[in-house]
Amino acid sequence: MRYHEPALVQEVVGLLEPAGRGEIMDGTVGGGGHAAALLDRYRECRILGVDRDPEALAASREALRPYGDRVRLVEARFDEAARTASANGPSLSGALLDLGVSTHQLDEDARGFSFRADAPLDMRMSQADAEAPTAADILNKASEDELRRVFREYGEVRRAARLAKAVTLLRGDRPFRVADDLVEAIAKAFRHRPTPSEKAQIFQALRIEVNRELESLEAALPRIRDALLPGGVLAIISYHSLEDRQVKRAFLDWSRKCVCPPELPICVCEGKADGTLLTRRVVRPGEAEVTRNPRTRSARLRGWRKAA
Ligand SMILES: C[S@@+](CC[C@H](N)C(=O)[O-])C[C@H]1O[C@@H](n2cnc3c(N)ncnc32)[C@H](O)[C@@H]1O
Known part of the structure; x- marks a missing residue:
């Protein structure tokens, strides 16, 4: 291909x-x-x-x-x-x-840009800098305010505040690791399974933050x-x-x-x-x-x- x-x-x-x-x-x-x-x-x-x-x-x-x-x-x-x-x-x-x-990059699950269920939440375009945070690191460590900013500014997500809250609540039970963990947070905040375009918007917002694009x-x-x-x-x-x-x-x-x-x-x-x-x-x-x-x-x- x-x-x-x-x-x-x-x-x-x-x-x-x-x-x-x-x-x-x-x-x-x-x-x-x-x-x-x-x-x-x-x-x-x-x-x-x-x-x-x-x-x-x-x-x-x-x-x-x-x-x-x-x-x-x-x-x-x-x-x-x-x-x-x-x-x-x-x-x-x-x-x-x-x-x-x-x-x-989008199609290869191992790179973590994909929102297929088990894809790891990585999203780094280059792994050269081992210290650079992955998407999972950001979801697990950023403050609720910071997450809201990323979702609102980069994803233009209308329910950015609810999504940031859902992430901080869910990560208290279990750290974010794979794409489905984020999809679950989106479903909780939006009160419905997210559509492909809703997922794409939110994944793209995180990717922009991870890579400082x-x-x-x-x-x-x-x-x-x-x-x-x-x-x-x-x-x-x-x-x-x-x-x-x-x-x-x-x-x-x-x-x-x-x-x-x-x-x-x-x-x-x-x-x-x-x-x-x-x-x-x-x-x-x-x-x-x-x-x-x-x-x-x-x-x-x-x-x-x-x-x-
Ligand atoms: C849309 S693709 C480009 C495809 C290319 N025009 C082609 O014909 O195959 C974007 C590429 O830019 C790279 N990229 C994105 N941001 C970059 C940056 N800040 N510096 C260097 N490469 C970057 C990505 O790794 C990816 O390979």
Whole structure:
């Protein structure tokens, strides 16, 4: 079975056209699907493929082997890789982030992203840091307030307070260990067996907390901008409204002509924007793509180009 079916491939390849003759950082290389499409279309481009998950890197190493030394792979978080890339000045002609998790990660019970009954509540994309808390650690140790914040902010769960309370009550009897323990807490708080989409929302909220996903994106955005050469392009696919909001704000901010603080009476920055938006409106997959690959349903693509 294919490791991951990438979303919006033609749209991503189209946006990155101006980057096609240099090095493109694919910060979430996963199974290498987007990377291979870029390498096929732009014969002169090279890919710096980054992923924090060693299993993803092993899969992309295999998939991208035919491209030989046009591909370099690095195990890291994309915010760290972007810091390294920008350390000696701009070097990238383009960058791509396809956020979230891959189909392979979701489908493999042992990784703990799945809500199948016996799947362990782990959810770490990388086990490299043995000290990093798992989803079970968070459910067993976080305060009720903290849990409510995670469910409300990241999951937009309306009954977040009731769910946080149910978790703290249930963990008093028996620690949370597997997916079904959390499903039981949701059922108790909601007073019905949760629907698949309710489960997905809550599991996604925990995953975002476990992997500090919003923090990683926030740190990465300005570093990637700085690592881009003049005329370089950044394309980002997000699957969560908070991620998309961060991307939208950053791209708008970097495209404003005047960046002087509002308290200054006159413009002193000479009104030169850092770059321009390539997507005035967010790009979503069409009906045919969603039917073929339902996990692309929430994908939203935005692009930005650094001034030349
Ligand atoms: C949706 S998949 C990308 C799939 C890829 N575009 C493809 O074509 O196969 C997301 C990947 O990003 C990785 N990832 C998520 N957050 C990351 C981060 N902060 N740093 C590095 N990799 C990350 C995950 O481990 C996963 O492999």
